[in-house]
Amino acid sequence: MQYGIEVSQLTKKYGEKTVVSNLSFAVKKGEVFGLLGHNGAGKSTTIDCLLGLKASDKGESKILGLNPKKKRKELFEKVGVQLQASSYQASIRVGELCEEIAALYKQPADYKKLLEQFKLNTFEKQPVDKLSGGERQKLSVLLALLSQPEVVFLDELTTGLDVAARREVWEILRGLKNQGLTIFLTSHYMDEVEALCDYICLIKEGKEVVSGTVQEVVAQSPCEQLEEAYLWYMSEEVTL
Numbered sequence: 643m644q645y646g647i648e649v650s651q652l653t654k655k656y657g658e659k660t661v662v663s664n665l666s667f668a669v670k671k672g673e674v675f676g677l678l679g680h681n682g683a684g685k686s687t688t689i690d691c692l693l694g695l696k697a698s699d700k701g702e703s704k705i706l707g708l709n710p711k712k713k714r715k716e717l718f719e720k721v722g723v724q725l726q727a728s729s730y731q732a733s734i735r736v737g738e739l740c741e742e743i744a745a746l747y748k749q750p751a752d753y754k755k756l757l758e759q760f761k762l763n764t765f766e767k768q769p770v771d772k773l774s775g776g777e778r779q780k781l782s783v784l785l786a787l788l789s790q791p792e793v794v795f796l797d798e799l800t801t802g803l804d805v806a807a808r809r810e811v812w813e814i815l816r817g818l819k820n821q822g823l824t825i826f827l828t829s830h831y832m833d834e835v836e837a838l839c840d841y842i843c844l845i846k847e848g849k850e851v852v853s854g855t856v857q858e859v860v861a862q863s864p865c866e867q868l869e870e871a872y873l874w875y876m877s878e879e880v881t882l
């Protein structure tokens with residue numbers, strides 16, 4: 643099986659409002675796919691529907707060839723998820739949280755090694771609620787990788803991280819990608835998208851505006867840089 647993620651005509655409504663509309667795409671194993679769009683475009687809702695956390699109104703999705711709603715147990719070991727708002731038990735320490743989560747999996751990663759990679763090892767004994775916003779963000783990416791997943795979903799992976807920390811996280815992800823990890827990410831930073839993504843899809847009000855490699859998306863616009871192209875696409879009328 644060639645694909646890490648397959649999505650066909652995914653549609654999600656909240657009441658009368660359609661927030662994800664007929665989205666279709668496929669992510670090959672070992673590729674990095676970026677779903678981009680303004681605040682409220684429907685990115686997090688798409689992830690929730692893909693994972694079966696929210697019921698979609700139409701469409702199908704598969705992760706590693708499996709239906710996430712029907713094969714939840716099977717996928718649990720294979721899929722890592724970093725969501726935007728992660729809440730943890732009050733006053734649990736970083737090391738304890740890692741241990742607790744690692745204990746859920748059959749073959750977890752060595753969390754101490756991951757803490758070192760993410761430069762969080764000095765915080766092992768610190769309560770999670772005393773971490774800075776950026777440290778907590780890095781921890782949420784780390785936790786998504788604890789199961790040694792085959793597919794990982796990262797929602798705004800480096801929001802709040804400083805320049806050096808962002809690059810460290812990119813390096814870690816590139817290394818994991820080279821080992822075959824499939825990555826689905828959302829990001830508001832176009833330099834990050836250029837640095838990491840093999841394929842991107844821009845959405846506006848839940849609808850696809852354009853998709854392709856970064857080079858293809860830029861080439862189909864009158865712009866030369868992804869950030870300008872992104873703004874150009876976003877200012878266009880939605881016609882789909």
Ligand SMILES: Nc1ncnc2c1ncn2[C@@H]1O[C@H](COP(=O)(O)OP(=O)(O)OP(=O)(O)O)[C@@H](O)[C@H]1O
Nearest residue numbers: 656657661679680681682683684685686687688726
């Ligand atoms: N439970 C809900 N009930 C009603 N509307 C919702 C609900 N959850 C999300 N929405 C709306 O759906 C739309 C898409 O939200 P979503 O969180 O998917 O956007 P996003 O692209 O992830 O945005 P951001 O970049 O700000 O995180 C928004 O207009 C949001 O207000």
